[in-house]
Amino acid sequence: MIDVSRKYIFDFDSTLTRVEALDILAELTLKDNPKKDEIIKEIQKMTNMGVDGEISFTESLERRIQLLQAHKDDLEPLVEELRQKISKSIESNREFFHTYSDDIYVISGGFKEFIDPIVKEFDIPSNKVYANTFKFDEDGYIIGFDEKNVLAAHNGKIECLKQLNLEGEVQVIGDGYSDYVMREAGIADKFFAYTENVHREKATSKADHIAPNLDEFLFVNDLPRKISYPKNRIKILLLENVHQAAVDNLSKDGFSVELLKTSLSEEELIERVKGIHVLGIRSKTQVTQKVLDAADKLLVVGAFCIGTTQIDLDACKKKGVVVFNAPYSNTRSVVELAIGEIIMLMRSVFARSMEIHSGQWNKTAAHSREVRGKKLGIVGYGNIGKQLSVLAEAIGMRVYYYDVSDKLAMGNAVKCNTLEELLNVSDVVTLHIDDNKANYNFIGEREIAQMKDGAMLINLSRGFVVNIPALVAALKSGKLAGAAVDVYPKEPGINGEFVTELKGLPNVILTPHVGGSTEEAQRDIADFVPHKIMDYINTGNTVDAVNFPNIRLPKQEKGHRFLHIHRNVPGIMAKINKVLASYEMNVSGQYLSTDNEVGYVIIDLDKKYNKEVMKALKKIENTIKFRVLY
Numbered sequence: 119m120i121d122v123s124r125k126y127i128f129d130f131d132s133t134l135t136r137v138e139a140l141d142i143l144a145e146l147t148l149k150d151n152p153k154k155d156e157i158i159k160e161i162q163k164m165t166n167m168g169v170d171g172e173i174s175f176t177e178s179l180e181r182r183i184q185l186l187q188a189h190k191d192d193l194e195p196l197v198e199e200l201r202q203k204i205s206k207s208i209e210s211n212r213e214f215f216h217t218y219s220d221d222i223y224v225i226s227g228g229f230k231e232f233i234d235p236i237v238k239e240f241d242i243p244s245n246k247v248y249a250n251t252f253k254f255d256e257d258g259y260i261i262g263f264d265e266k267n268v269l270a271a272h273n274g275k276i277e278c279l280k281q282l283n284l285e286g287e288v289q290v291i292g293d294g295y296s297d298y299v300m301r302e303a304g305i306a307d308k309f310f311a312y313t314e315n316v317h318r319e320k321a322t323s324k325a326d327h328i329a330p331n332l333d334e335f336l337f338v339n340d341l342p343r344k345i346s347y348p349k350n351r352i353k354i355l356l357l358e359n360v361h362q363a364a365v366d367n368l369s370k371d372g373f374s375v376e377l378l379k380t381s382l383s384e385e386e387l388i389e390r391v392k393g394i395h396v397l398g399i400r401s402k403t404q405v406t407q408k409v410l411d412a413a414d415k416l417l418v419v420g421a422f423c424i425g426t427t428q429i430d431l432d433a434c435k436k437k438g439v440v441v442f443n444a445p446y447s448n449t450r451s452v453v454e455l456a457i458g459e460i461i462m463l464m465r466s467v468f469a470r471s472m473e474i475h476s477g478q479w480n481k482t483a484a485h486s487r488e489v490r491g492k493k494l495g496i497v498g499y500g501n502i503g504k505q506l507s508v509l510a511e512a513i514g515m516r517v518y519y520y521d522v523s524d525k526l527a528m529g530n531a532v533k534c535n536t537l538e539e540l541l542n543v544s545d546v547v548t549l550h551i552d553d554n555k556a557n558y559n560f561i562g563e564r565e566i567a568q569m570k571d572g573a574m575l576i577n578l579s580r581g582f583v584v585n586i587p588a589l590v591a592a593l594k595s596g597k598l599a600g601a602a603v604d605v606y607p608k609e610p611g612i613n614g615e616f617v618t619e620l621k622g623l624p625n626v627i628l629t630p631h632v633g634g635s636t637e638e639a640q641r642d643i644a645d646f647v648p649h650k651i652m653d654y655i656n657t658g659n660t661v662d663a664v665n666f667p668n669i670r671l672p673k674q675e676k677g678h679r680f681l682h683i684h685r686n687v688p689g690i691m692a693k694i695n696k697v698l699a700s701y702e703m704n705v706s707g708q709y710l711s712t713d714n715e716v717g718y719v720i721i722d723l724d725k726k727y728n729k730e731v732m733k734a735l736k737k738i739e740n741t742i743k744f745r746v747l748y
């Protein structure tokens with residue numbers, strides 16, 4: 119694995135550190151200058167032009183130093199600042215620098231005065247650092263740089279590397295075109311464009327390999343690293359226009375994220391899901407057995423909503439794919455819409471509004487009633503149903519509820535023992551049962567007949583719960599005085615044309631499945647679900663998974679963690695432990711959770727282990743998935 123003859127040339131600014139040191143120096147020296155922002159902008163422009171090779175590097179340096187007005191005494195605070203700004207994955211992979219210090223060099227257009235003290239902490243001694251040096255005047259002000267240094271010249275890195283006369287393969291890791299030139303000149307064998315801090319098109323377009331972080335570089339070279347699999351290699355596909363914050367959260371953690379505005383059909387998803395590790399959807403996208411068969415890398419499905427019956431949960435489980443949802447984020451949004459609709463329907467507000475839109479003034483109290491004292495029947499007394507119960511009572515309604523399971527009544531709500539009892543008594547019936555397929559046609563002709571004459575029906579649950587022709591007939595005959603419908607048996611995957619038999623009926627409020635579509639809810643979901651996903655990928659935690667044994671794991675500080683998902687058959691744990699014993703693994707913790715079908719065991723180990731053990735664990739019969747976290 120270890121190639122002793124390979125040499126690694128690191129750039130400093132924006133590679134080993136997240137910043138350009140001269141920008142930081144400018145921040146320090148110009149802090150009291152009223153033109154500070156303007157000057158810093160100019161310095162940054164000069165940096166970029168120099169790094170991209172648009173002006174000569176020497177010229178870029180000269181101009182920046184003039185603008186800086188820096189003093190010797192500013193260098194110590196600069197180094198202090200830079201210490202806080204080491205690139206994230208450089209910081210986490212100190213072990214690589216320590217182990218390979220003999221083969222690592224820094225070649226930079228920056229200055230030894232601040233590079234040396236920083237890289238020394240990464241076991242790179244001053245004699246392996248090739249960089250410029252400042253010139254000071256008698257009072258200690260920086261007035262220039264040593265012009266004789268090859269690195270002060272344009273494309274000076276080429277000459278510098280040439281003079282080093284290194285043997286063996288030479289790899290360059292840097293963010294700029296000025297690093298690539300060593301490869302172009304044929305003195306370096308490979309150029310890795312380092313994009314963790316800055317993405318420079320001119321460098322990435324030429325690179326042999328793009329490294330979004332050091333983990334990727336170490337992975338490609340099979341070198342010792344902090345994490346087993348670089349996160350940028352974990353591909354996340356988010357559909358249905360989930361909130362941008364979800365993309366930001368996941369990208370910030372290093373994953374490669376793609377967001378599509380629409381849902382995808384089964385065939386499209388089969389095509390797109392290949393190579394995807396995490397799929398994020400809302401209520402439209404169907405994750406079927408066929409989709410799962412095509413999903414060769416899938417670890418997690420995130421439902422960025424409450425309902426999960428669009429996902430074949432059982433097939434996911436059998437494949438070792440963990441599913442998370444957001445059970446509470448949009449609850450309040452649905453409840454508020456329900457309250458609004460109850461009032462709008464009781465007052466015939468939409469009918470009056472339509473009239474006035476078409477130029478008709480119809481001031482009347484007919485079919486306009488207060489909600490105070492009216493009976494609200496809530497079907498499905500879950501998270502939404504219960505919260506609605508509380509708010510409805512607060513505006514003076516008398517609440518009745520019906521649920522298949524026993525539920526504690528909130529406030530003064532009255533429990534109904536049968537659906538019929540609730541339908542008989544309610545002025546408004548609102549549906550909040552779950553998206554279980556057994557609830558198909560839950561409200562049909564018979565149930566509507568059991569409702570009071572002139573009652574109203576609200577459906578904010580799922581479209582298939584209500585038989586639409588029966589509802590249309592009841593509205594046309596006047597049996598029902600109004601309805602609000604947010605969900606439909608067949609909904610389109612993208613915004614555009616839509617036709618329903620409910621179109622044009624009086625006192626019917628139609629909305630395009632927006633019960634949970636508020637800015638607050640979508641923003642909240644965009645934090646909740648990604649954090650569940652990241653927690654599972656990064657640590658193995660399955661707390662709140664909807665289809666999987668739940669395990670809350672302690673933080674793993676050191677060592678390695680094996681995650682083994684298997685069919686729950688007799689004797690499998692014995693086999694796992696036999697393999698661990700035969701490789702003399704020192705197990706520091708073992709956590710197991712099972713259900714009828716699968717078992718999920720997490721094994722924490724101390725530092726060293728024989729890699730063969732992984733193969734042996736994967737080979738155990740009835741293994742579904744196996745992952746290692748370093």
Ligand SMILES: NC(=O)C1=CN([C@@H]2O[C@H](COP(=O)(O)OP(=O)(O)OC[C@H]3O[C@@H](n4cnc5c(N)ncnc54)[C@H](O)[C@@H]3O)[C@@H](O)[C@H]2O)C=CC1
Nearest residue numbers: 424425498499500501502521522551552553578579633634
């Ligand atoms: N329109 C929209 O944008 C949104 C719609 N929803 C829908 O609302 C549903 C309810 O959400 P939550 O309250 O969070 O779910 P929940 O699971 O907390 O509550 C559902 C309740 O319905 C009961 N239930 C199920 N089938 C029943 C039946 N046949 N008869 C009586 N009770 C029955 C369950 O026992 C449970 O108490 C979701 O499943 C989803 O389909 C949720 C969010 C947004």
Ligand SMILES: O=C(O)C(=O)COP(=O)(O)O
Nearest residue numbers: 400401402423424425634
């Ligand atoms: O949360 C749910 O179950 C919903 O129905 C909302 O779905 P959506 O995210 O709007 O596709």
